[in-house]
Amino acid sequence: MAHIPEGIxxxxxxxxxxxxxxxxxxxxxxxxxxESIPQTALLAAALFVSSLVSIPVGVSxxxxxxxxxxxxxxxxVAVPAILIALVLQAVFFGYGGLVVLGVNLVNLALPxxxxxxxxxxxxxxxxPRKSFWLxxxxxxxxxxxxxxxxxxxxxxxxxxxxxxxKIILLTFxxxxxxxxxxxxxxxxxxxxxxxxxxxxKEGCHV
Amino acid sequence: xxxKTLLTxxxxxxxxxxxxxxxxxxxxxxxxxxxxxxxxxxxxxKLKNARVSLANLKGDDEIAKTRTDTxxxxxxxxxxxxxxxxxxxSGEGHVAHWDVQMSxxxxxxxxxxxxxxxxxxxxxxxxxxQSGKLKTLIESAVSRQVAPLRAELQEVRDERQIQDxxxxxxxxxxxxxxxxxxxxxxxxxRL
Numbered sequence: 001m002a003h004i005p006e007g008i009x010x011x012x013x014x015x016x017x018x019x020x021x022x023x024x025x026x027x028x029x030x031x032x033x034x035e036s037i038p039q040t041a042l043l044a045a046a047l048f049v050s051s052l053v054s055i056p057v058g059v060s061x062x063x064x065x066x067x068x069x070x071x072x073x074x075x076x077v078a079v080p081a082i083l084i085a086l087v088l089q090a091v092f093f094g095y096g097g098l099v100v101l102g103v104n105l106v107n108l109a110l111p112x113x114x115x116x117x118x119x120x121x122x123x124x125x126x127x128p129r130k131s132f133w134l135x136x137x138x139x140x141x142x143x144x145x146x147x148x149x150x151x152x153x154x155x156x157x158x159x160x161x162x163x164x165x166k167i168i169l170l171t172f173x174x175x176x177x178x179x180x181x182x183x184x185x186x187x188x189x190x191x192x193x194x195x196x197x198x199x200x201k202e203g204c205h206v
Numbered sequence: 207x208x209x210k211t212l213l214t215x216x217x218x219x220x221x222x223x224x225x226x227x228x229x230x231x232x233x234x235x236x237x238x239x240x241x242x243x244x245x246x247x248x249x250x251x252k253l254k255n256a257r258v259s260l261a262n263l264k265g266d267d268e269i270a271k272t273r274t275d276t277x278x279x280x281x282x283x284x285x286x287x288x289x290x291x292x293x294x295x296s297g298e299g300h301v302a303h304w305d306v307q308m309s310x311x312x313x314x315x316x317x318x319x320x321x322x323x324x325x326x327x328x329x330x331x332x333x334x335x336q337s338g339k340l341k342t343l344i345e346s347a348v349s350r351q352v353a354p355l356r357a358e359l360q361e362v363r364d365e366r367q368i369q370d371x372x373x374x375x376x377x378x379x380x381x382x383x384x385x386x387x388x389x390x391x392x393x394x395x396r397l
Contacts, residue, residue: 005230005300005301007301008301034385034386034389034390034393037382037385037386037389038382040382040385041378041379041381041382041385044378045374045375045378045379048371048374048375048378049371049375052371084378084381085378088374088377088378089374092370092373092374093370164297
């Protein structure tokens with residue numbers, strides 16, 4: 001689960017998440033090139049749909065996060081894409097909620113931005129084969145960081161939830177593998193078939 | 207080949223029936239002097255061994271707590287006619303609430319003194335106690351019959367509809383269009 005429902009987090013965490021989320025969004029929107037809109041919308045839709053499919057893991061369940069992929073393809077523009085998917089999920093299905101939107105946004109978008117900074121520059125000149133491995137890394141890292149941020153925000157809010165948070169973190173281990181493989185294949189596929197889908201460096205780099 | 211795989215995956219994602227959700231739901235109804243209900247994830251998967259607690263609607267401390275059994279159901283005996291709030295917690299960060307209003311509760315023994323004839327020795331005039339008792343009986347029978355219907359209605363309401371998914375994708379397309387319009391306007395004004 002990557003959507004923290006309402007009523008779990010404490011106010012300082014909520015406010016911190018909202019402030020950080022707004023800052024990231026502002027920075028990203030300012031640097032968003034017009035050419036990035038179709039890709040942004042496509043990946044927002046992909047995130048929206050993929051979050052509806054959850055895979056049971058032990059007592060909990062996980063779903064695809066795709067934030068590594070978004071960081072690679074969109075760079076910093078991943079932030080508004082994730083925001084739109086989260087808002088629609090909250091409004092349509094009641095996942096997460098509008099109060100926890102900031103925290104959920106940061107938990108998903110911060111790893112995406114970090115992938116954009118660390119791995120994205122390498123992808124542009126990489127061969128499809130090498131892109132697979134870089135995508136694998138980005139997907140795994142994205143899931144790993146989101147899991148850490150998620151459990152971190154739960155633990156900070158309520159120390160009594162630490163055992164539960166540890167269980168959630170465990171469910172992210174298989175997710176990291178799934179996420180890595182899917183992101184790897186997708187990035188390799190994009191590189192081979194339509195490399196122009198990955199937004200160019202200029203304009204979208206951080 | 208890749209396109210075919212992608213299509214298969216996409217259609218699986220959209221149309222597969224076992225698409226499950228994360229959202230925890232609790233549904234409860236009053237049945238005479240019990241509150242019965244079940245805990246499940248939106249989409250229908252029942253949640254066993256979830257913590258369920260009962261409190262009144264004023265927000266006081268919890269009155270009772272229990273855990274759901276293997277089919278996700280739970281039951282609380284209640285003895286005060288008031289509104290109740292049922293909270294379910296899956297233990298890993300999912301919480302859900304359900305309110306049972308006072309009007310739903312029909313106690314077999316209503317408020318003390320309201321139904322009991324003050325003087326049992328004298329014959330009841332106009333059979334008033336009997337009609338009171340009959341009313342309680344009818345109300346509890348009706349609520350028992352209606353309860354599964356209400357549960358089913360709630361389930362239908364919680365089901366994710368394909369329209370919602372398509373609608374949201376439409377929103378995203380619309381937002382993208384707005385964004386493009388905005389960018390093109392801005393670019394146009396610069397020229």
